[in-house]
Amino acid sequence: MESQFQFDWQAAINSIPFLVKGIPYTLMISFGGLAIGFALGIFFGLLSINKNWFLKWPATAYIEIFRGTPILVQVLFIFYGLPDLIGGPIDPITAGIAAIALNSGAYISEVVRGGVQSIAKGQSEAGLSLGLSRTQTFWSITWPQAFRRMIPPLGNQAIVSIKDTSLFSVIGVGELVRQGQIYIASTFTAFEVYFVIAIMYLAITLSLSLILRLVERRGLASV
Amino acid sequence: MTQIVQMKGMNKYFGKLHVLKDIDLSVEQGEVVVIIGASGSGKSTLIRCVNGLEEFESGHLEVDGQALAPKGGNQSTLATIRKEVGMVFQQFNLFPHLTVKKNIMLAPQKVKDTPKTVANANADRLLERVGIASQADKYPSHLSGGQQQRVAIARALAMEPRLMLFDEPTSALDPEMIGEVLDVMRELAKEGMTMMVVTHEMGFAREVADRVIYIHEGKIVEEGKPSDVFDNPQNERTQAFLSRVLAH
Numbered sequence: 273m274e275s276q277f278q279f280d281w282q283a284a285i286n287s288i289p290f291l292v293k294g295i296p297y298t299l300m301i302s303f304g305g306l307a308i309g310f311a312l313g314i315f316f317g318l319l320s321i322n323k324n325w326f327l328k329w330p331a332t333a334y335i336e337i338f339r340g341t342p343i344l345v346q347v348l349f350i351f352y353g354l355p356d357l358i359g360g361p362i363d364p365i366t367a368g369i370a371a372i373a374l375n376s377g378a379y380i381s382e383v384v385r386g387g388v389q390s391i392a393k394g395q396s397e398a399g400l401s402l403g404l405s406r407t408q409t410f411w412s413i414t415w416p417q418a419f420r421r422m423i424p425p426l427g428n429q430a431i432v433s434i435k436d437t438s439l440f441s442v443i444g445v446g447e448l449v450r451q452g453q454i455y456i457a458s459t460f461t462a463f464e465v466y467f468v469i470a471i472m473y474l475a476i477t478l479s480l481s482l483i484l485r486l487v488e489r490r491g492l493a494s495v
Numbered sequence: 496m497t498q499i500v501q502m503k504g505m506n507k508y509f510g511k512l513h514v515l516k517d518i519d520l521s522v523e524q525g526e527v528v529v530i531i532g533a534s535g536s537g538k539s540t541l542i543r544c545v546n547g548l549e550e551f552e553s554g555h556l557e558v559d560g561q562a563l564a565p566k567g568g569n570q571s572t573l574a575t576i577r578k579e580v581g582m583v584f585q586q587f588n589l590f591p592h593l594t595v596k597k598n599i600m601l602a603p604q605k606v607k608d609t610p611k612t613v614a615n616a617n618a619d620r621l622l623e624r625v626g627i628a629s630q631a632d633k634y635p636s637h638l639s640g641g642q643q644q645r646v647a648i649a650r651a652l653a654m655e656p657r658l659m660l661f662d663e664p665t666s667a668l669d670p671e672m673i674g675e676v677l678d679v680m681r682e683l684a685k686e687g688m689t690m691m692v693v694t695h696e697m698g699f700a701r702e703v704a705d706r707v708i709y710i711h712e713g714k715i716v717e718e719g720k721p722s723d724v725f726d727n728p729q730n731e732r733t734q735a736f737l738s739r740v741l742a743h
């Protein structure tokens with residue numbers, strides 16, 4: 273059977289106003305989650321470098337659990353599983369933000385650990401030899417240098433997390449993909465709508481890449 | 496004379512490796528002590544013990560009247576000692592994310608709460624002193640090795656230390672830049688700074704040192720005035736070492 277398919281530009285354009293409503297949710301969940309994930313990443317990443325085993329193992333456990341299980345399972349667990357435990361429903365947006373936070377937090381912990389460990393030992397020795405405390409040495413010497421090296425992998429994680437939010441259509445968050453599914457249910461224009469959705473994700477991730485490249489260039493200019 | 500550094504029966508191990516063996520050494524105020532020896536002899540480890548960058552396992556170490564206990568001692572003693580002891584490293588270890596001037600201002604501002612304007616004026620004065628005032632606002636990576644090491648010296652001096660440790664300060668430099676760093680060190684010695692210098696620059700040792708110490712496999716085997724150690728070494732290890740390094 274020969275395909276009679278023709279891309280319907282009008283259908284694609286018509287879908288835009290409806291799909292655009294999903295973008296704020298996509299952005300809110302990804303950046304809300306990433307902000308918390310960054311805090312978790314700093315916390316657990318620094319714990320994981322610790323020589324003290326009692327501080328190190330909770331960090332290692334957290335990282336391995338959330339890196340080693342699919343984010344789809346994580347969000348289903350939070351949305352459908354956790355209410356049984358806490359005795360009340362969790363709103364899908366909160367569940368989405370929590371899933372991005374916990375999942376990206378695990379990866380960012382590794383980024384933080386790698387960044388900090390990549391700074392030569394001589395840097396902290398120089399700080400200590402000048403009389404700075406360990407804390408001062410870390411925050412004014414090691415961390416600023418490590419952070420610069422962390423920018424590219426952090427950007428990478430941000431892009432991964434933005435795309436991961438598409439999975440949250442399964443719990444009914446009105447993000448981009450969910451909006452698309454609703455729209456297609458009444459118009460049957462799957463090809464055009466998913467095409468538009470793909471372009472919208474690309475627009476978001478490419479803008480982020482561009483911003484990161486500028487930040488990186490400025491940050492690295494001095495080093 | 497006041498003793499700034501006092502080591503008695505100090506021992507240091509890296510795992511099973513016995514790197515410092517019963518070290519007895521004292522350094523008096525204003526003295527320049529140059530420590531020589533083959534690589535791996537423990538000379539760098541010795542001066543790194545003075546400001547606690549290395550822990551030692553047994554013996555006694557006192558720096559500027561503060562006793563530093565074996566296995567690290569306590570943090571407040573370490574902090575007190577490090578405020579009084581400056582260190583210059585083989586690899587400079589300047590902070591690449593800070594300008595030359597900020598490198599120098601950081602410790603006085605953080606550790607001594609020196610007001611910014613004062614720290615700034617001191618940094619200018621120190622950069623003038625080491626001959627690189629014009630580079631103040633550049634980042635370290637834009638400087639030559641010799642200039643970077645002079646900044647590192649200025650950075651250590653900004654804390655107004657009572658003792659300066661130099662850990663092979665010219666070993667990572669191109670030959671044509673060694674002189675400019677040694678000049679600054681020579682100047683510093685002349686002004687009366689107490690210095691412990693680990694170096695392979697025998698000419699500098701002979702000229703500037705009040706005392707030369709030769710370390711072999713973690714032990715001080717020879718110690719004396721430069722003229723005695725270089726021209727009339729008593730220990731056969733020292734003789735062998737010197738004939739190797741002075742031959743070329």
